[in-house]
Amino acid sequence: MALAPYATRPEDSRGRLVAEPPSRHRSPFQRDRDRIIHSSAFRRLKHKTQVFVEHEGDYYRTRLTHSIEVAQVARTLAKALRLDEELTEAVALAHDLGHTPFGHTGEDALAEVMEPYGGFDHNAQALKIVTSLETHYADFEGLNLTWETLEGIAKHNGPVTGDLPFALSEYDARHDLELSTHAGAEAQVAALADDIAYNNHDLDDGLRAGLFTVGEIAELPIIGPAYTAVDRAYPGLPARKRRYEGLRRVFGAMVEDVLQTSADALEDSGAQSAAGVRALGRPVICFSDGMFADLKHIRAFLFARMYRHPDVAEMRKRSDRIVRELFAAIMADVALMPDDWQAAAEACEETGRARMVADYVAGMTDRFAIDLHARLFGTN
Template sequence: MRAPYASDPEKSRGRLVAEPPSAHRSAFQRDRDRIIHASAFRRLKHKTQVFVEHEGDHYRTRLTHSIEVAQVGRTIAKVLGLDEELTEAVALAHDLGHTPFGHTGEDALADLMAPWGGFDHNAQAVRIVTHLEQHYAEFDGLNLTWETLEGLAKHNGPVMGDVPEVLAEYTARHDLELHTHASAEAQVAALADDIAYNHHDLLDGLRAGLFTADDICALPIVGPAFAEVDRRYPDLAEDRRRYEALRRVFGVMVEDVLRESSARLAGAHARSADEIRCLGAPVVRFSDQVFAELRQVRAFLFDNMYRHPTVKEMRVTSDKVVRELFAAYQADTALLPAAWRDEVRALSPQGRARAVSDYIAGMTDRFALHAHKGLTQAK
């Protein structure tokens, strides 16, 4: 049953370009479907999560991560009485703006674009679905509903202070009310993101041999999960032991979000999605205890995975690739594909930098490596 504070597709604030409704799909279902069919969504299969795409077939990519986030989000949304399709749409699109090489690529582009309006992957996701996807006859982008765009822009909370340039430009045309919190559905997508990466980074780190099960058994939530599995299945093979333990960690996070969020929603007495936006604080959250415990897990992963020498070595290479591609395309726009080259020539220096940033941000890991190799060999 739909809760009174759930987003209602029948009451959507609509699309920037008006369209007749679909005969068979809600407005949010239509958004989800357009995202799945977008070129940027397909490219996620070759964009890194932590490991570079070619390092192993079993590690998460941005695509598999996004699918996992959508699955978790739908589960939580259903229990809380929220709109599952809106949650899924935001979850599937939340990483569309990521560069090749994950946060390393983003950090490099943010530094390079600092004189030209900056770079932020959430803002870039909005730019992709409102401008860069150019397949439809009547509009640029995917012409998503206001609610889905709002969720992309501020699923992590209000966007205050120094608003990314590309987000400010779009919201000047289509006000996403950046100063408020997003819908409960978008908040669910944000927490589903946390749950998914907390779970799979542990699993991927174990698979990669960056740490052992013994190393993480000292962690809260994780240690008790392994202990329970060892009590129930004392002779379990190690790969099954890991999986059983970490799926229990997954369950602890989901159940905690459901308990805490149910209590907060009941206490808020909200009667509409707009009332959720105006509460001044998120209503979909971990409990204080589990949040504190997860901070310990993230600190472990930061020290033992994200700062691991093999990962750091990859990041040095990735940073170099992004910076040298940016410098080359800025210096000689003839190196860009013809479809980009003709448009870039007529732009101002700031517009040219943004176009180069858009082009690099849209690259997959392997395409960026291939492009960089081509530039290097041409010298």
């Protein structure tokens, strides 16, 4: 299928920071996707929290399974909108590479301790990972991704302005990602796919964990009509299948809404190129106003009943303490890091050392952080 006029074309890519010969068999964005999948940071997502700490159950989402689900939704949307699927998938797979152990709890803790040293942000950290911290290639540091993929990682959620996290400003100074504009449509698709995936799977994980019931969520918009449709089509369906069939329809409703709303927005925009999309000054991939309002109700429910549930809150408190104490302990003794990290940290002044320690802690998996903390402090 031919790409739409507003799609990002691989042959028009702005290229890589370090020039490389083109591949005979893969587009530049396919190569980006493949490098992300083969990165160490991507593998570590298997053992990083989504909502529940990784070891709490085999059936809950981790950052890895979440990223795979986001990529699936993103490719579906990109194909339907005639966008470049490989670029969309690359951004989707990379969007959470910078997450710390214990998800947003770990990020919040690391951001606070790093405030005197330039701050910490998981999107900026993802960019740092793919531009410097992955060290597998002979000719360059990082993964040497295309400008379009880097742009999507940095600003898939919209323009980045104001006080920039150090990791973002440092890279942008040598490779301008035009942070004040919206990203291309492919990166915008990855951002909406993220919203669709977590809205759906957080409901599923919350039900599986017993934090709320199908009867309770059936009182919410979108979800109630979905279960009514299931009961009409399949009266007497066993509870497990009924739960899945209802959420399947919620998922479908979000996807269809984004497709219709975005197709209309793209047509109305008049954009005839990827550059034209960036120049609009507004996103073109979006939910309808009605769907957005309904999702706010669902998110408020999840916030109260899942993200702030006493059991989850207790784990958040423990996770916060682990990250803070690990950061402080390693700052005081960089010998706690591997030899190559230790040598580099010893050569730095305080701010540089703090940034290295933050990189090291952020790269930990849940289980590694828990085990290291137990060895250092005797208890979690």
